[in-house]
Amino acid sequence: MPKIAEIEYTPNPNAVKFQLKEPVAAGFPKAFRDAEMAEHDDLARALFAVGHVVSVFMQDKFITVTKDDGMGWTELLPKLAPPIRQAPSAAGATPEAPHWDRPEVDENDPLIQQIRKVLTDTILPALAADGGGLDIVGRHEKQVMIRYLGACGSCPSGLTGTLMAIEGILRKEVDPEIVVITV
Template sequence: MAKIKEIERTPNPDAMRFVLDEPLTNGVTRSFENDAEAEGDPLASALFAIENVINVYYVDKYVTVTQDGEAVWSELLRKLAPPIREAEPMTDLEDDSEVHVSKEAQESNDPRLLEINRMLDEQVRPYLLADGGGLKVLGLDGNRLKVHYQGACGTCPTATTGTLYAIESMVKRIDPEIQVISV
């Protein structure tokens, strides 16, 4: 059973990050945007069964839950804690090859995408994870890079402004013509 060490606010007022004593996964990231996606995942399914939960994102010792903005955190936290505490370590999970990069983007032969993903892995994703979220590259359509924010970043006001601008500035070093679009 997972023991909650801390509960941290994220830059997103509608998301909280639970820090656990022991890892749930060994580096495998899971991101769910609704209960249908969470089917077959005991932790995510239990969290989506709680009213107002709209996103579940977890990796290693971190579980981020995003609500719809309608719940009072003090009340919601009391409901979220038991399923997180009851979660069993999932050390046998296989990596989701599409958690950070869509299948379409993985199959692209555009060398810019390889460079962009390397840059995101080194310079962006670790910081987003520290804030309870992540970033998935959906694809490069001409000079339009489509990305999707995960976890706390998905509905965070700063993700779609400041972070998106910073990512676009970095990507422009690879190709000045690329425009980054959050979908």
């Protein structure tokens, strides 16, 4: 059972990161943008059932819950803790495929491979530290389309500073003409 090690507020005022002592996702992050997407995942379904939850993001040893404005964290956090504490650990589990819907991205595309390496090495660890992540959902020539996950999904800085930083890193490390947009 994952036990909560720490609860961290994120730069997104509507998202909180639960740092866990055991993993809840094996291999890939799990992103649930609504209750319907969560119907086949016991933990995500239980978190949405609490109410006021608008998205759930799980990666390794953390869960990020994003809420609506209908309830404050003081009232919501005590309701979210029991389902997390009761969830089984994913330690030793077989890695699962990603749980978000996205168009097919050609993983053999050399540009996509370069971008993924830069994302994995530099950008994703920084986003995960704040309870979020991103995925590439498409590419057209030198335009790369990303989708923010977790706390990054509705964070006000995701469309400004963070996006500009990601684009700047990719331009420096991969191609100076890359344009990054969110979808």
